[in-house]
Amino acid sequence: DVKVTQSSRYLVKRTGEKVFLECVQDMDHENMFWYRQDPGLGLRLIYFSYDVKMKEKGDIPEGYSVSREKKERFSLILESASTNQTSMYLCASSLIRWGQGVYSGANVLTFGAGSRLTVL
Amino acid sequence: AQRVTQPEKLLSVFKGAPVELKCNYSYSGSPELFWYVQYSRQRLQLLLRHISRESIKGFTADLNKGETSFHLKKPFAQEEDSAMYYCALSGRIQGAQKLVFGQGTRLTINP
Numbered sequence: 001d002v003k004v005t006q007s008s009r010y011l012v013k014r015t016g017e018k019v020f021l022e023c024v025q026d027m028d029h030e031n032m033f034w035y036r037q038d039p040g041l042g043l044r045l046i047y048f049s050y051d052v053k054m055k056e057k058g059d060i061p062e063g064y065s066v067s068r069e070k071k072e073r074f075s076l077i078l079e080s081a082s083t084n085q086t087s088m089y090l091c092a093s094s095l096i097r098w099g100q101g102v103y104s105g106a107n108v109l110t111f112g113a114g115s116r117l118t119v120l
Numbered sequence: 121a122q123r124v125t126q127p128e129k130l131l132s133v134f135k136g137a138p139v140e141l142k143c144n145y146s147y148s149g150s151p152e153l154f155w156y157v158q159y160s161r162q163r164l165q166l167l168l169r170h171i172s173r174e175s176i177k178g179f180t181a182d183l184n185k186g187e188t189s190f191h192l193k194k195p196f197a198q199e200e201d202s203a204m205y206y207c208a209l210s211g212r213i214q215g216a217q218k219l220v221f222g223q224g225t226r227l228t229i230n231p
Contacts, residue, residue, distance in 0.1 A: 042206060042221045042224045043164075045219075092164075108166050113163050
């Protein structure tokens with residue numbers, strides 16, 4: 001019944017390492033998102049994608065990049081991990097087209113279980 | 121600026137007591153408002169949305185445009201309501217449709 005799968009539940013990396021967080025959804029959703037979840041700060045959007053090979057910056061894109069080569073897969077990349085990137089990372093997807101110039105009412109996100117990243 | 125504010129980081133009530141989780145927003149337009157919930161060791165999931173005008177697990181939320189609020193209410197709290205609750209706003213922000221979350225409120229129901 002799992003619909004949004006994040007490949008790693010827990011990761012421990014060292015400062016300066018390159019980190020890949022993978023997310024796969026099996027619902028044929030167009031939109032995919034990466035958030036980070038921090039206590040007291042809520043969920044903050046890092047990047048999102050509303051189509052294959054398309055990406056848009058969220059509120060905190062610095063230090064991150066993304067890749068969407070296939071509709072079902074959205075990867076978050078930390079080119080050089082830093083300690084302030086220690087966090088819970090949540091991937092989500094939604095069916096309704098979301099981006100420039102198109103709006104529809106549902107906007108319901110389906111979330112993955114999260115990837116807890118610790119950078120030492 | 122578009123913003124969602126949940127003034128309480130922590131809220132603790134006794135079982136059977138009424139509970140209200142506050143959410144205020146700022147948005148220059150007609151937003152869509154949501155409540156998402158994350159139970160212990162579970163995924164974040166949608167609880168309810170204002171356009172549905174429905175009660176889920178005994179919770180209701182009314183959009184008050186005059187007060188720019190979308191408070192979540194339940195008349196009689198149950199222990200299984202203990203969770204992290206996020207209010208979210210969907211609207212057109214900086215030219216793109218976005219979903220903005222509040223800081224979250226951790227609700228604890230005491231037996």
